[in-house]
Amino acid sequence: MAKHRALDGLFVALADPTRRAVIRRLGAGSASVGELAEPFPITLPSFVKHVRMLESTGLIRTRKSGRVRTCTLNRDRLLLVEGWLAEQRELWEQRTDRLEQFVTDQQEDQ
């Protein structure tokens, strides 16, 4: 149940191009909120809302030192999303294996 709620939040967080771009940028290394905000044609307060949302889902961690808040990617949360997708893939692949076996069995029976 907790995992379900976590996945709900993670998928909502990823459903926005600005937040996905932040995740991508942080994949290359930590960055300050100011550095992260630079490429985006939105106000800093709007950008900070995206950062807070990413932080609330655990996708990023932030740490304040003086006036600078540094953001770091938390890969574990993306691994949770990857894990869900991998489970789905396993289900299809099992099904494909069963279908192949069925076709093979039919051919052998002929």
Add this chain to the structure above:
Amino acid sequence: MAKHRALDGLFVALADPTRRAVIRRLGAGSASVGELAEPFPITLPSFVKHVRMLESTGLIRTRKSGRVRTCTLNRDRLLLVEGWLAEQRELWEQRTDRLEQFVTDQQEDQ
């Protein structure tokens, strides 16, 4: 841009436990809306809204035959989500490789 919009919709569609459960169920094979709705303690009209949303993002396809609407998973759309995650993983891994190289270079310099 079209890919961004597609990803936005896909992530929104996956941000719901009922819709994720439908995706999982359809991974095991096609099913009618009635069969899919059965395990859920919600009304059929509420369930049909979830089905329509999944269909609008292309995650599932539906086909009506007589009074029965059959749903099928469209794996290509989940592959788009997998692809985005794989891109992120590649970025971290490149970074980890660079960090390892840096540490190795430092050790060799000592």
